[in-house]
Amino acid sequence: MSNGEASPLLPAKKGKEADRGSDDPIESTPLLSSSSETPGYDGENAEPERDDVSIRSRQSQPPSQHDTKKKGRRWPSFIAMGILGCVAIAIIILAFIVPDAVQEYAQQAAVIEPTSLSIDSITTNGVRARVQANFQLDGSRVKNDHVRRIGKASTWVANQLGSEKAEIDVYVPDYGNILLGSAIIPPLVVSLRDGITTQFDFIADIRPGNVEGMRMIANDWLDGRLDKLRLNGKTNLNLKSGFIPLGTHAVSETMIFEANKIPAMPKYNITRFNVKDGPLNGSMLADISLSAFNEYPIQLDIPELAFEIMVSGCANTDPLIIVAEASTGDIHVEPLSDVSASIYGVIHDLPDSLTRACPDSSSSPLDMFLKQYMHGEPGTLFVRGSSRPDGDTPKWIADILASVTIPVPFPGRTLDGLIRDFSLTDVHFTLPDPFADPNDPAASPKVSGNILVTASLPSDMNFAINVTNVRATADVIYKTKKMGELNLRKWQHANSTRVEGEGSDGPSLKIESRIIDAPLNITDSDVFADVVQALLFGNKPIQLGVQALVDVKVETSLGELVLKEVPAEGKIPIKPLPHGAIGTVDPKISSLRVVDSSLHSITLQALVNVTNPTPYTAFVPYANVHIVTNDTVLGDGTIKNVDIRAGNNTNILVTATWSPAKDGPRGRKIGRDLISQYLSGFNTSITVKPHLDTIPGQRLLCEALSRFNVTFTVPRLRLPGDLPGEDSHFIRDASFHVLSSTATFTLVSPLQFNTLYLDFVNATALYNHTEPVGRILYGLPFAAPPGKSQTPRLPVEWSIDSVGYDAVRRAVGGQLKLDAHAIVDARLGNWKESLWYKGEGIGASIHLT
Structure with missing residues (x-):
């Protein structure tokens, strides 16, 4: 018998009931599943793909109508097929003297239907397998009438054929003809009559062959490189027909399995x-x-x-x-x-x-x-x-x-929703350093605070776990829009506590960490402006969303592990400022010093006390704001390296430049009136307004801040001798000398380190707010040093015919309450300005000489 190729024994299509009058092969059942129908850990159902298998001998012909209604069975294994195919066909072919016709008849008419394969036992050398199958010759499968008649006659005469115990070796020609395995088959007897079924039920000893060859075949199969598998079975059969011995015959049979017919790795x-x-x-x-x-x-x-x-x-x-x-x-x-x-x-x-x-x-x-x-x-x-x-x-x-x-x-398991709660408390903000390199984290606003995270633990994680460090990159979201990015590039220390769930709730892990100076990069100035507006003027807590990828260092019994890019999502509630909180800032100036001056500008430094009404703290490396009145920029104020704490903050150094002349005559007039009103004791206010260079290098942040401004009442200066609750006046008291027609005034300067010079005075004293007392015109400069000082005797031109003058004469030796209206030319360093002053209720001592 020549070594030929057989048709594939494991078709890929799903089986239907075989039509004996068609060319379809008979079905058999696959031995290895390619899928699973059991609900799985990942929540999916895997639907098996069932490959129908037909078994037929080499050069088989289409079946006749004889087996139209017979339903095929599934193939149990390659082993059973190889054993029975080689033995049964070889017995028939070698049994007769008419080799060509009988051989062709046997190859086309043989029908083998393995029904069961079970492992009886595992031995030290292999396995003992129990093979159950049906065998019959179906002459209707043979197309050639001449071959069919000769075959039926020959097999009817022979009736049955038997073989002695035999050993079948299976080789793989395409892999160096390695030995795949061997099977020892007990004596078998088959019926040769057409349509008579022989049922096999025997134990075969199967031994594995070359292990290295199996490894190569398996690896090629797993890597998808095995497009077909060719097997060659060889044995020596000792045959007999009844009592007639037929001698020993060498048999070699080759079978080819296409790649799509080879059972796949079962899904699980x-x-x-x-x-x-x-x-x-x-x-x-x-x-x-x-x-x-x-x-x-x-x-x-x-x-x-x-x-x-x-x-x-x-x-x-x-x-x-x-x-x-x-x-x-x-x-x-x-x-x-x-x-x-x-x-x-x-x-x-x-x-x-x-x-x-x-x-x-x-x-x-x-x-x-x-x-x-x-x-x-x-x-x-x-x-x-x-x-x-x-x-x-x-x-x-x-x-x-x-x-x-x-x-x-x-199967992977997404950890979306692992983070249940996310909160940030004791928040501290640090504004950018204007002198930092743009790529330096110091060039971005920074946030510090206490993070409290509650993370769900999968129920299948029943081992001790402790979070020791965290780091993250997070998008900060407000009303579905991204405001900025929070970047924790450095590891932050953390600790965790496992909390067992109640009822159907699983265990959770509470993680606490103090983040320090995490850069917050504002990416959308409009969204940030909305947040600031809600903080300043809203009445409901603001919900900032956080979408983060978190790296977590955890300690387990295996040691320290790093879980990277764990998805986390949470909310950070931020309380708005209390209603009217801006008014409670209550700035107070405790010290004022002139540090520079020019003809039209002056630079001052002041120590300011303010109250922070919010629960948030901040560190300000540098910030500059405009000082505005009546929509006119009169100057600017700068703070550096200021740490704003909750509650009272004292002695904050503020540097202010007063330069209203930059805005032309109108600006100078507005600035002059503001100083005059302040010195006269009027209630004055200024507006602090951020601008596009408030924080250099932070364009988006400044754009958002520039939309807001805060108006403050100009804080009153504590002057020497002021009593608590008493209004301060630049002119503390006056002395009028009737006969010498002179007057002296006690001045209290708000400057503690600089001397103010008055170059010209044009003043009028009034009695009862309207009645003139006298007028002072004085063109010689005199000094008003820090603290209290006395003016020189200034000449007074009395209003002889006025009611005010009569009141002065009647008050000689006593006191009189007078008002003063004055225009003075003031000089402070190189800065000069003409100011007006209105004072009421000035206590004046009236002297005769």
């Missing part, structure tokens, strides 16, 4: 996954249950087996990294039913190659695997038979399992 579902601390320090235990559907009529008991679980290294060429050792319990496989397997894994100390960062990367192989898992992407584990199998495992099984590495998809 993870129905339980539980990880807990191991009994020994530095270990964890994994308890996993798998379920798959066995689509084939095969039954066997799989003993306990040991495996190594591995992950990829940094590169595809790197050796796989062993992360765990696993073993299975006894697995009982029933035909056409679900198969459940329990796997117990032990994870010991993680090797350095698993946690060490890869070259030119900040991620380790463990980081890359966990990233896939946490983002819901399936990772890949590699399973290989253990190099240290259990002592009860037969060596041939251990050798085969250890020679093949199988990639196993591990």
Whole structure:
């Protein structure tokens, strides 16, 4: 008999009832499932793909109408097919003297239907398999009438044919003709009459062949490089027909299996996954249950087996990294039913190659695997038979399992929604440093505060875990719009507490961390302006959303692990300022000093006390604002390195430049009137308005801040001799001398370190607010030093005919309340200005001389 190719025995199409009058082959049942119907750990149902299998001998012809209604059975295994196909066909072909016609008849008429394959026992050399099958000759499958008549006549005469015990060797020609395995077949007898079915039920001893060859075939199959598999079975058959011996005949039969006809790796579902601390320090235990559907009529008991679980290294060429050792319990496989397997894994100390960062990367192989898992992407584990199998495992099984590495998809589990609550308290803001490099974190606003996070723990994580450090990049959202980015590039210390859930709630982990100076980059000035407006004028808490990718350092019994890019989402409630809070700022000036001056400008430094009515604190490296009155910029104020605390803040150094002349004559007049009103004791106010250079280099932040301004009452200066609650006046009291027609005034300067000069005075004293007393015109300059001072005797031109003058004469030797209206030319350093003054209720002492 020549070595030929047979038709594929495992068709890819799903089987229907075979039509004996068609060219379709008879169906049989596959032995290995390609899918599962059991609901899985990942919540999906895998629908099996059932490949129908036809079995026929080489050069088979289409069947006749004889078997139209006979339903095909599924193929139990390649082993049963190889054993029965080689033996039965060879018995028929070699039994007769008319070789050509009988050989063609046997090849086309033989119908083999394996019905069951079960493993009777596992031996030290192989397995004892129980094979059950049906065999018959169906002459209707033979197209050639001449061949059909000769074949039927010859087989009717022979009636039946038997073989002695035989050993069949199966080789793989395309892989160096390696020995795949051997099977010892007991004596068999088949009926040769057309349409008579012979039922086989025998035990075959099957021994594995070349382990290295099996490994090559398995790897090519797993890698998708196996487009077809050609097997060649060889045996020597000792035949007889009844009592007539027919001699020993060498038989060789070749079969080809197309790639899409070879059973695929069965799909499985993870129905339980539980990880807990191991009994020994530095270990964890994994308890996993798998379920798959066995689509084939095969039954066997799989003993306990040991495996190594591995992950990829940094590169595809790197050796796989062993992360765990696993073993299975006894697995009982029933035909056409679900198969459940329990796997117990032990994870010991993680090797350095698993946690060490890869070259030119900040991620380790463990980081890359966990990233896939946490983002819901399936990772890949590699399973290989253990190099240290259990002592009860037969060596041939251990050798085969250890020679093949199988990639196993591990379903990812998205951690979206892991973070349940996210809050930020004791918030402290730091404004940007204007002198920092644009790429320096100091060039962005920074936020500090206490973070409190409540994270849900998966119910299958039953091991101790402690969060020690966190870092993150987060988008800050307001009303679905991104306001900015919060960047925690540096690790922040954290601690965590496990809290057991109540009722149906699972366990949770409370994580606390103090973040310090996390850069906040404003990306949308309009959104930031909306937030500021809601803070200043709103009456409801503001909800800022946070969408973050968090890196977490955790301590486990395996050591310290880093979970990278854990998705987190939460809300940060921010309370608006209390109603009327701006008015409670209540700035007060405690000290005033002139540090520079020019003809039309003057630079002052003041120590200011303010009240912060908010629960938030801030550090201001530099900020400059405009001082505005009547929509006119009169100057600007600057603060540097100021730490604003909650409540009272004292002695804040403010540098202010007064330069209203920059806005022309109108600006100078407005500035002159403001100073005059202030010195006269009027209630005056100024508006503090940010501008586009309030914080240099922060264009977007300044654009948002420039839309808001705050108006304050100009704080009164505490003058020497002022009593609590008393209004301060630049002119404290006066003395009038009637006979000498002179007057002196007590002046109290608001400047503690500088002397003010009055170059010209034009003043009028009034009695009862309207009646003139006298007029003073004085053109010689005199000084008003810090604190109290006396003016020189100023000449008075009395209003002789006025009621006011009569009141002065009547008050000689006593006191009189007078008003004063004056225009003075003041000089402070190089700065000069003409000011007016109106004072009421000035206590005047009236002297005769």
